[in-house]
Amino acid sequence: GAGVSQSPSNKVTEKGKDVELRCDPISGHTALYWYRQSLGQGLEFLIYFQGNSAPDKSGLPSDRFSAERTGGSVSTLTIQRTQQEDSAVYLCASSFKVTQPQHFGDGTRLSIL
Amino acid sequence: ELKVEQNPLFLSMQEGKNYTIYCNYSTTSDRLYWYRQDPGKSLESLFVLLSNGAVKQEGRLMASLDTKARLSTLHITAAVHDLSATYFCAVDMERNSGYALNFGKGTSLLVTP
Numbered sequence: 128g129a130g131v132s133q134s135p136s137n138k139v140t141e142k143g144k145d146v147e148l149r150c151d152p153i154s155g156h157t158a159l160y161w162y163r164q165s166l167g168q169g170l171e172f173l174i175y176f177q178g179n180s181a182p183d184k185s186g187l188p189s190d191r192f193s194a195e196r197t198g199g200s201v202s203t204l205t206i207q208r209t210q211q212e213d214s215a216v217y218l219c220a221s222s223f224k225v226t227q228p229q230h231f232g233d234g235t236r237l238s239i240l
Numbered sequence: 241e242l243k244v245e246q247n248p249l250f251l252s253m254q255e256g257k258n259y260t261i262y263c264n265y266s267t268t269s270d271r272l273y274w275y276r277q278d279p280g281k282s283l284e285s286l287f288v289l290l291s292n293g294a295v296k297q298e299g300r301l302m303a304s305l306d307t308k309a310r311l312s313t314l315h316i317t318a319a320v321h322d323l324s325a326t327y328f329c330a331v332d333m334e335r336n337s338g339y340a341l342n343f344g345k346g347t348s349l350l351v352t353p
Contacts, residue, residue: 229285
C-alpha cells in the first residue's frame with residue numbers, strides 16, 4: 128500500500144488484559160514513530176525506531192509499554208496489564224529518514240473498560 | 241524540555257474572513273511542521289518549514305517561520321467551510337541520534353456561513 132497501515136483500527140478490551148498494536152510503515156522508510164493522542168494529554172511521543180533499534184525509549188509512559196520492530200519494517204506496540212488511562216488513539220508514523228517529514232497512519236483507537 | 245504553544249486553541253470564524261494561528265516554541269529548532277486533522281481521521285501533512293524566513297502557501301493557507309522569534313504562523317485567507325478541522329504545529333525534537341515531533345495542543349477551527 129501507499130500509506131502507513133495500522134491494525135486494528137479499533138480495540139476494546141478489559142482492564143488488566145494485554146494488547147498488541149501493529150504498524151506497517153511505508154515501504155523504504157527507515158524511521159518509524161509511535162505517538163499517543165488523548166483528550167487530556169494531546170499528542171505525545173512514545174518511541175521511535177531507526178531501522179530495528181530504538182535509541183530513545185524515554186517517551187514510553189511506564190514499563191507496561193514496550194515496542195519492537197523487525198526486519199526494518201513492521202512494528203508492534205505492546206501494552207501489558209492495561210489500565211483505563213491507556214485509553215487513547217495510538218498513531219504510528221514513518222519517514223524516509225529521521226530528518227524527513229513523517230507520514231501518519233489512521234491510528235488504533237484503544238478503549239479500556 | 242521543548243514546549244510548543246499554539247493559540248488560539250479554539251477559533252470560530254465566518255466564511256470569507258481572514259485569521260492567523262500562532263505557534264511558539266521554546267528551544268532552537270530548524271524544522272517546523274503544520275498538520276491538519278479531521279474528526280476521527282489521522283494527521284495530514286500541510287507544510288514543512290525548514291529555515292528562517294520560510295514561507296509556504298497552499299490554496300487559502302500560508303505558513304511562515306521565524307526561527308529567531310521561535311514563531312510560526314498559519315494564515316487563513318477568505319476562509320471556507322472545508323477548512324474546518326484541527327490544525328497542529330509540531331517541532332522536531334532531537335532525541336538520541338534522531339528526531340521526533342513535539343506537538344502543540346492544536347487549534348480547532350470552525351468556519352461558519
